[in-house]
Amino acid sequence: MWGRLSWQAIPWEQPLPLAASAVVALALGAVLVWVVVKGHLPYVWHEWLSSVDHKRIGVMYIVLALLMLLRGFSDAVLMRAQQAVALNAPGFLPPEHFNQVFSAHGTMMIFFVAMPFMIGLMNYVVPLQLGVRDVAFPTLNSVGFWLTATGALLVNISLVVGEFARTGWLPYPPLSELTYSPGVGVDYYLWALQISGVGTLLSGINLVTTVLKVRAPGMQYLRMPMFCWTTLASNLLIVAAFPILTATLAMLLLDRYLGFHFFTNEAGGNMMMFMNLIWAWGHPEVYILILPAFGVFSEVISTFSHKPLFGYRSMVLATMAICILSFMVWLHHFFTMGAGADVNAIFGIATMVIAVPTGVKIFNWLFTMYGGRIVFATPILWSLAFMTTFVVGGMTGVLLAVPPADFVLHNSLFLVAHFHNMVIPGVLFGAFAGYTYWFPKAFGFRLHEGLGKAAFWCWVIGFYLAFMPLYGLGLMGMTRRMQHYDDPTWRPWLLVAAGGVALIAVGIALQVAQLVVSIRHRQALHDETGDPWNGRSLEWSTPSPPPLFNFAVLPDVEGEDAYWHIKQRAREQNQPRKEVDYRDIHMPRNSATGFICAFFATVMGFALIWHIWWLVAAAFVGAFATFVVFAWRDVHEHLIPAARVADIDREHRDRVASGGNPRSVALRPSA
């Protein structure tokens, strides 16, 4: 009846995960009770869970990412603490648990922190920057988000029911094959990623179509803000790379569930094919994550330097070059496979070539700042820390791209230091910059600057303390993923690294405090005009938060930095407010499809993991029925009457006109 599931699946003998999950479950339960008791359930359901508004979905993606960041970071704390004490000692994490912790850490951080954070930012910002009212496929967008959430949920369920993979964040065979990983850990990993991977693919298709086909009048390709370009590149990579992940994981599932021999030791299986396939997805994946962050930095640096982005066209070219080159370097993840000197040399050179467009970008950002009136707000601090730190990581990357050096450094902590040195400043700092930058747009008030800066310094110094020692440890010969070790010379450096993680923990605590304090002082931090930073792109022309329909009248774009020019012209001409011709607006109706579909996907994933076949069939029928019900509905859109649109828009214009912001006063229409 229940497949492999029994009461033994709950790890009673491991108090740590159980206690942690109990706390999380209590917190979630408390929130749920509060929502229901206070009568917020209809609001939460109609405005968030069933919303197909790209802004709401974007915010939900980022909330998911922030929550999972806490989970992934607690795994990091466990690892650093374990290695700080495990000199000639077992430490406090038994090996099989330690292995789950590092596997979960990587899986969480890449798939359920970095991905949703970036997709959330793209979802929120891109339609606003393009000057349109929604993405191309709003309901599909909601389905994509909820499937991502399903994946995150399944990984977290593995804490309490069963176990997680012990194979690392990429389940290399033959370790991940049934022979060596007979438990459900790898199955949790595989089904969680298959389901969330479908969600990511849907989101990629949606955003590609949006950028290419749904833009405001006059928004030509070379007038799009840089963030839209990097979104396009990143989502093209999603469309091209995620099917490879799906196929690869499907092959591993066939091996595990039906006794196929894709990657097994016996019967002609080829485990190196797994490395090739997974990195044919995996290397584009790092650019999927970092390209949107490059877009954020471009927006932030240009806005806070009060200058147009230097070398806009070369930036576009560099972005698209990275988009293509990212598919040509996958083999550098396993030079030690032994493909031979020629193959390794080609991939080593390709890897170094990809540093060229990245260098172009760095110089463009530097020249954007050069001669600008720079305001050192939190978002640009993140950008500056990114540039300096990322260059260090880039150079160690070029070092690793030299195959003979890679043979020495492969799988050492040098590698761990390198990729954290790319992903933390590149992706996470970009995410934080975007979070601080667009927060007032999303919620109508700014984040507290002082706490933001304090968190920033803790993060940056903590990062250097935590990861620079790992470069040294790698050169000293320490390999990654060690549960214990016997070399006393490593100990001091591991203690420094643990200190760095502690400082990062302070930074995270300060970020939580920043959010709480900002919410409490939201009146003082209120953004009256919708343009708190004197921005350049169209999202800043809307009120904060923007109305459901984003733009009362679609903007007419006449050049790059569309909103900047609108403001300039208004200032120069001081023209009276034009009477606007408001029309009825049709917006897509809410749909529970995404939420219900994700419910069935969760049940189906869980049932597949535990081999409960009748439940798999039932959940599949449920999911299919959900889509049929959606397909059967007659009314897709609801109407916002012109009078209502006019009221909202005039209210905003009046607020801008009377706002205390001196910049806005200059824009005050004389009418």
Added chain:
Amino acid sequence: MTTTDATLAHPAGRPHEGTATRTHAHATERSSGVPHGASTRIVVAYGFWIFLISDIILFAAFFASYAVLSDNTAGGPAGRDLFEVNTVALETACLLTSTLFCGLAGIGANARHGRLFYGAMAVTFVLGAAFVGIELHEFATLIERGAGPQRSAFLSAFFALIGCHGLHVTAGLLWLLTMMAQIYAKGYRDDILRRMLCFSLFWHTLDIVWVALFSLVYLVGVAK
């Protein structure tokens, strides 16, 4: 978050009275600011093309694994010992003919010609189901002869590649029935015709993939 948004999501007068035609007149002139007059039909078809590209990449990964593993027979049978080209040719004929009828169904739907639409869809279904039936029979025969996917990496890759296509066709059959039911229940609405267009694109893509499968797996396999 904002009271304005909260009220907007629930306007007092939802257009419940909106009949199919009315809603879709709105849908086609969607106010989402589509540039250069790109209609919903174009946006939907474009998005579906992007999906099809991703699907073709999925097949490419299975093709690549088949190319890598096709000689790893582990002492078991190879393609030339197993493939019966005549049966597969019949299978191919079924699928290609079904696509012809799928195209006719699309014409029928656009012309709102009920008999042509339902008739052509029914033939498409029968031919597609015959294709899946022959494939399942082939799989059953192979497994019976001890040449199942567990036998060797070559057979694993073979079953996965062909099976992946077969699953797509099966999903397409389910979609086909849903489309017929939708047109029956709702009529030739714009949004349903757009779905019909997507279905047609999907079915044609499966054809293209099958042509590659037939040539690269079966014909090359027999010749080797």
